């Protein structure tokens with residue numbers, strides 16, 4: 001077996017951090033620094049690409065042991081969880097279904113809102129008793145929360161049951177980190193505040209058999225003032241087109257029907273590689289692999305290019321649905337959020353899409369209760385919702401995140417007002433979604449069947465080309481196939497139907 005990957009550049013960076021660490025007398029830990037994440041001007045060059053290799057020592061470390069991963073947050077984090085599972089299985093670990101059974105428990109966390117963090121701390125807190133019954137159990141925290149100073153401080157102070165913490169930039173180090181924890185019995189915290197190389201050839205254990213998530217890029221450079229992601233995921237780095245295409249070809253060969261391209265801001269794909277209109281060109285190459293369905297998340301109105309919608313018109317295997325987060329309908333709030341577009345420019349984008357693809361499904365994200373949001377500004381959001389008639393939207397109450405610019409603004413909207421606005425917004429969104437879904441009754445949609453429901457094995461669920469959640473009845477054995485389903489009933493957030501082959 002080959003030696004672990006050792007890039008000279010990595011060691012230089014590593015020793016710089018080690019030196020800081022010794023200066024600060026924080027012992028053997030490598031701790032996150034959000035300031036360093038934000039200060040990225042000096043490293044705005046294309047990332048080096050390195051291949052993953054595991055050391056022979058780590059290879060059998062998991063033999064006879066079980067792991068359990070709990071993943072929170074976005075699809076990018078789900079995809080990371082699949083990589084962690086792939087690495088662990090390469091080490092000989094076997095997956096299990098409960099925290100009680102697990103020798104290794106991984107919390108792959110999300111930091112987007114405070115509620116997500118509170119949940120993780122609650123769960124880790126309640127594991128003290130599980131660990132008392134299972135003393136050899138290893139508890140590990142990784143993902144976006146690990147990148148936050150406040151989280152690490154809290155773990156050091158109050159959560160001795162956590163044995164291992166690593167961040168979003170070094171999940172490929174899992175084998176070596178586990179070696180330290182398991183063989184040397186050292187509590188380990190290793191979180192990098194700079195991205196490092198892009199690591200390819202990481203093993204993966206996919207969580208679904210009909211569709212596969214494919215990172216096309218990592219990180220975010222947008223720095224919306226409320227958002228923690230640019231600090232937890234680092235700067236924008238695009239994977240090489242050939243590596244992405246290879247991953248999609250592998251999905252296709254495995255019989256997967258759908259590739260879901262992932263990035264915090266997919267429209268920025270290729271900027272760091274100095275590509276011209278990189279995302280559309282990548283999208284077209286992905287379509288040309290011939291995989292049956294392609295989707296992509298998330299688009300940002302600021303970098304959006306009209307050529308993307310043209311590609312959606314041209315290639316039938318690029319699904320005609322677009323998730324385009326708007327956050328607010330007020331120009332003042334959009335400015336304070338640093339979103340880089342206006343209510344009017346967003347409406348124009350929307351109009352262009354509808355004029356080119358009249359039946360496109362259009363979804364968004366919205367935040368209410370951003371600092372200083374007035375009733376009139378909230379009304380502007382409702383007006384925009386009425387204008388765009390979103391098929392579906394994720395709506396959130398603003399949650400201050402330590403270290404972001406918005407967290408330094410006065411959070412002056414009472415919680416009761418935030419909750420009231422969320423309720424009004426959700427009622428409006430749900431009425432519109434119900435109305436749009438009613439238009440599908442009587443139509444036949446092509447649904448990628450993800451499998452039978454847990455409650456009833458004669459009822460399947462899956463997503464149509466339009467990205468509508470469809471529950472339907474049909475004969476046995478439809479899992480992972482694209483099925484024609486006649487829609488018989490509609491609800492706000494799903495459709496019911498019957499498989500045409502029944």
Ligand code: SAH
Nearest residue numbers: 226227264265298325365366396397398399
């Ligand atoms: N990259 C995507 C969004 C990623 S985060 C984009 O820019 O569109 C997903 C959603 O979480 C965001 O669109 C936003 O609506 C919400 N969000 C992010 N930070 C938040 C915060 N501090 N409080 C409340 N919602 C937040």
Ligand code: SF4
Nearest residue numbers: 220222223224227229
């Ligand atoms: Fe966060 Fe904005 Fe980046 Fe989306 S684009 S991840 S909301 S900073």
Ligand code: F3S
Nearest residue numbers: 073074110111112144
């Ligand atoms: Fe959450 Fe990190 Fe994704 S903060 S939304 S898991 S990028």
